[in-house]
Amino acid sequence: MENFNFYSPTYFAFGKDRERDCGDLVKKFGGNRVLIHYGGGSAIRSGLIDRVKDSLNKAGIAFIELGGVMPNPRSGLVYEGIDLCRKEKVDFVLAVGGGSVIDSAKAIAAGSIYEGDFWDFYQGKFIEKALPIGTILTIAAAGSEGSGDSVITNENGMIKRGATGDGIRPKFSILNPELTASLPAYQTACGITDIIAHLYERYLTNSKDVEVTDRLIESLILTMKIEGKKVMEDLKNYQARANIMWAGMVAHNNIVGVGRSQDWASHDIEHELSALYDCAHGAGLAVTMPAVFTYNCSHDIMRFAQIAVRVWGCQMDFANPEKTAREGIEALRSFLISIGMPGNFEELGAKEEDIEKLAHTCCHGNGNKSGKIGGFVSLEQKDVEAIYRLML
Amino acid sequence: MENFNFYSPTYFAFGKDRERDCGDLVKKFGGNRVLIHYGGGSAIRSGLIDRVKDSLNKAGIAFIELGGVMPNPRSGLVYEGIDLCRKEKVDFVLAVGGGSVIDSAKAIAAGSIYEGDFWDFYQGKFIEKALPIGTILTIAAAGSEGSGDSVITNENGMIKRGATGDGIRPKFSILNPELTASLPAYQTACGITDIIAHLYERYLTNSKDVEVTDRLIESLILTMKIEGKKVMEDLKNYQARANIMWAGMVAHNNIVGVGRSQDWASHDIEHELSALYDCAHGAGLAVTMPAVFTYNCSHDIMRFAQIAVRVWGCQMDFANPEKTAREGIEALRSFLISIGMPGNFEELGAKEEDIEKLAHTCCHGNGNKSGKIGGFVSLEQKDVEAIYRLML
Numbered sequence: 001m002e003n004f005n006f007y008s009p010t011y012f013a014f015g016k017d018r019e020r021d022c023g024d025l026v027k028k029f030g031g032n033r034v035l036i037h038y039g040g041g042s043a044i045r046s047g048l049i050d051r052v053k054d055s056l057n058k059a060g061i062a063f064i065e066l067g068g069v070m071p072n073p074r075s076g077l078v079y080e081g082i083d084l085c086r087k088e089k090v091d092f093v094l095a096v097g098g099g100s101v102i103d104s105a106k107a108i109a110a111g112s113i114y115e116g117d118f119w120d121f122y123q124g125k126f127i128e129k130a131l132p133i134g135t136i137l138t139i140a141a142a143g144s145e146g147s148g149d150s151v152i153t154n155e156n157g158m159i160k161r162g163a164t165g166d167g168i169r170p171k172f173s174i175l176n177p178e179l180t181a182s183l184p185a186y187q188t189a190c191g192i193t194d195i196i197a198h199l200y201e202r203y204l205t206n207s208k209d210v211e212v213t214d215r216l217i218e219s220l221i222l223t224m225k226i227e228g229k230k231v232m233e234d235l236k237n238y239q240a241r242a243n244i245m246w247a248g249m250v251a252h253n254n255i256v257g258v259g260r261s262q263d264w265a266s267h268d269i270e271h272e273l274s275a276l277y278d279c280a281h282g283a284g285l286a287v288t289m290p291a292v293f294t295y296n297c298s299h300d301i302m303r304f305a306q307i308a309v310r311v312w313g314c315q316m317d318f319a320n321p322e323k324t325a326r327e328g329i330e331a332l333r334s335f336l337i338s339i340g341m342p343g344n345f346e347e348l349g350a351k352e353e354d355i356e357k358l359a360h361t362c363c364h365g366n367g368n369k370s371g372k373i374g375g376f377v378s379l380e381q382k383d384v385e386a387i388y389r390l391m392l
Numbered sequence: 393m394e395n396f397n398f399y400s401p402t403y404f405a406f407g408k409d410r411e412r413d414c415g416d417l418v419k420k421f422g423g424n425r426v427l428i429h430y431g432g433g434s435a436i437r438s439g440l441i442d443r444v445k446d447s448l449n450k451a452g453i454a455f456i457e458l459g460g461v462m463p464n465p466r467s468g469l470v471y472e473g474i475d476l477c478r479k480e481k482v483d484f485v486l487a488v489g490g491g492s493v494i495d496s497a498k499a500i501a502a503g504s505i506y507e508g509d510f511w512d513f514y515q516g517k518f519i520e521k522a523l524p525i526g527t528i529l530t531i532a533a534a535g536s537e538g539s540g541d542s543v544i545t546n547e548n549g550m551i552k553r554g555a556t557g558d559g560i561r562p563k564f565s566i567l568n569p570e571l572t573a574s575l576p577a578y579q580t581a582c583g584i585t586d587i588i589a590h591l592y593e594r595y596l597t598n599s600k601d602v603e604v605t606d607r608l609i610e611s612l613i614l615t616m617k618i619e620g621k622k623v624m625e626d627l628k629n630y631q632a633r634a635n636i637m638w639a640g641m642v643a644h645n646n647i648v649g650v651g652r653s654q655d656w657a658s659h660d661i662e663h664e665l666s667a668l669y670d671c672a673h674g675a676g677l678a679v680t681m682p683a684v685f686t687y688n689c690s691h692d693i694m695r696f697a698q699i700a701v702r703v704w705g706c707q708m709d710f711a712n713p714e715k716t717a718r719e720g721i722e723a724l725r726s727f728l729i730s731i732g733m734p735g736n737f738e739e740l741g742a743k744e745e746d747i748e749k750l751a752h753t754c755c756h757g758n759g760n761k762s763g764k765i766g767g768f769v770s771l772e773q774k775d776v777e778a779i780y781r782l783m784l
Binding site for chain 1: 394395396397398401402403404405407408410600601602604605607608610611612615618619631632635636638639642647650651
């Protein structure tokens with residue numbers, strides 16, 4: 001285990017009807033004038049936004065609204081939100097939605113009290129301070145409800161970048177599994193895949209002696225495998241939704257990723273797919289992960305064999321551990337396909353002729369000066385091209 | 393899963409030499425005049441207190457000291473600490489030690505800014521506010537470094553009681569596994585046992601559909617089994633100490649215990665043993681846990697069979713699950729004996745003739761008006777007597 005810092009100060013209010021507590025929670029964390037930030041019309045149509053307003057009214061808290069966040073949230077709406085917050089003297093940003101809404105709210109909260117351009121934070125400046133943020137989560141996937149991260153796409157060049165800082169960790173997050181029950185099967189499966197990816201990215205490490213975090217990550221992937229299957233069989237299964245929702249937070253607030261190097265190659269490689277073909281992030285990860293792991297398997301056969309045995313229930317082949325390792329990767333692939341995720345480039349809408357361009361942008365675009373990606377295995381453009389070819 | 397709140401705002405600084413950051417961390421969290429609180433002379437003799445003072449000096453922070461905390465920390469020293477903090481206008485309490493020192497520091501921090509008697513908090517008043525607290529942990533066991541709890545013994549009647557509240561959650565906790573390397577084998581094993589007990593108390597639940605927390609708890613007990621064995625074979629094994637130290641925090645800040653009923657019968661039954669015979673809490677738990685679990689096994693055979701298979705490596709006897717369940721309890725008992733813990737009343741220094749008195753105090757003393765203990769199985773005095781008899 002390596003030295004580390006861990007800080008996750010968010011107050012989590014979990015369970016049925018908890019959105020009704022949002023007025024009291026905003027008050028508890030010092031908010032008086034709130035910006036309610038949300039996405040499309042589903043939060044309005046479902047009555048969620050009305051319940052939120054009702055709770056704020058009961059607590060005597062003033063509010064204004066800004067809807068319209070899209071998946072892969074954009075800088076334009078962030079600038080609009082910042083102007084609105086300044087003009088209306090907003091002192092608290094309340095995100096009602098999934099990861100995109102929360103990430104957009106984080107950008108607005110940081111930008112509102114910063115004299116420069118908020119985009120500075122997405123070019124590497126650590127976010128020390130922001131307006132306080134609360135979230136009401138409606139999709140279990142991105143883990144933004146418990147993280148100090150935000151990803152925004154700058155419309156000037158369509159550049160997608162991440163920012164980080166303790167200043168944008170939510171003061172509170174309300175996790176009501178019922179709010180995720182109306183998600184269609186495909187988006188539910190995308191969320192499951194995203195959570196599993198957050199766990200694999202942490203599992204694939206070169207750090208030694210990381211028993212406690214290895215075991216914790218395995219327990220969460222096991223949970224996703226079991227509860228993911230349950231929820232796909234019955235999308236209204238509250239208990240399966242609840243287990244997935246808590247697992248999604250624990251998977252990404254980094255309590256299970258501390259003290260170890262991490263990978264994140266699958267996220268980097270997927271990112272180019274969703275940027276170019278506008279596919280869902282989870283769907284892209286479902287195709288990317290098995291390819292990356294197949295390519296990297298020989299780097300640490302015993303690590304892949306370990307997860308194959310402990311999580312995927314494979315029998316250890318002591319005469320041929322690599323066989324077990326690869327069986328585990330195939331078991332992951334089968335699981336993802338079984339919940340309705342795509343299995344290859346074609347199903348994703350990606351094209352073979354774009355591979356060179358995809359690999360080039362992945363390794364040389366987005367301000368990447370090293371020309372390499374991956375914390376587990378260092379991958380150059382030719383490696384990334386080979387990985388994309390494994391997805392055909 | 394049941395509705396819950398979870399809040400663990402402590403900043404954790406983990407790893408080698410991290411105590412040298414304590415001056416910066418006190419400053420970060422607003423401290424200017426610090427009370428350094430510690431136990432016996434070992435923290436001085438090891439040079440730890442000097443390193444702490446050096447770090448505070450470098451950060452320009454004034455400090456005073458109060459040592460002398462004993463295991464099962466007492467109210468007398470708490471009153472002394474409160475007087476000192478008020479007189480010297482202390483604005484930050486820094487605990488350097490194990491759970492007893494941290495619990496004593498929490499009591500001082502809460503009492504210093506409270507107009508009434510600090511003991512009110514230990515009679516049920518929730519601790520909303522306290523002076524900010526930092527900890528430098530030297531024993532992996534109690535989990536107080538990440539919890540909002542404190543246990544103090546009132547010398548007026550020798551009453552041992554717990555207090556709780558978000559106000560006493562540490563602002564930061566420094567976890568340097570090297571600081572635990574000088575602990576003798578017996579105390580190390582007591583700490584391992586205490587951490588395992590914190591996990592079993594949460595595992596034994598009547599809540600349904602708790603896959604995610606079940607799996608997380610199992611992963612931590614597995615870690616303790618594997619890393620506990622390693623550290624007992626080599627007390628200086630840094631990596632085993634590190635895995636145990638992080639597991640001990642995660643086991644007790646309740647991230648793995650949310651949304652489910654918990655037991656705590658073993659702690660209540662053990663408490664009478666350490667109170668009467670002054671044995672170590674961990675040693676008492678090693679004798680108590682197998683007896684409680686044996687007595688309660690038939691309440692939920694499948695739960696005990698599950699942990700037997702998943703954690704203790706037992707083969708499931710599908711024709712006779714109770715056999716598997718009881719095998720798991722015996723495996724726990726064998727493990728605890730293998731690390732040097734006592735296995736029965738005699739080895740603990742406890743006496744058969746005290747059983748009735750012990751059970752009476754357990755069920756009717758300490759302000760317990762219900763006459764019952766246990767969240768998993770409700771136990772009356774006659775049950776507790778029978779459990780003590782299983783320890784003979």
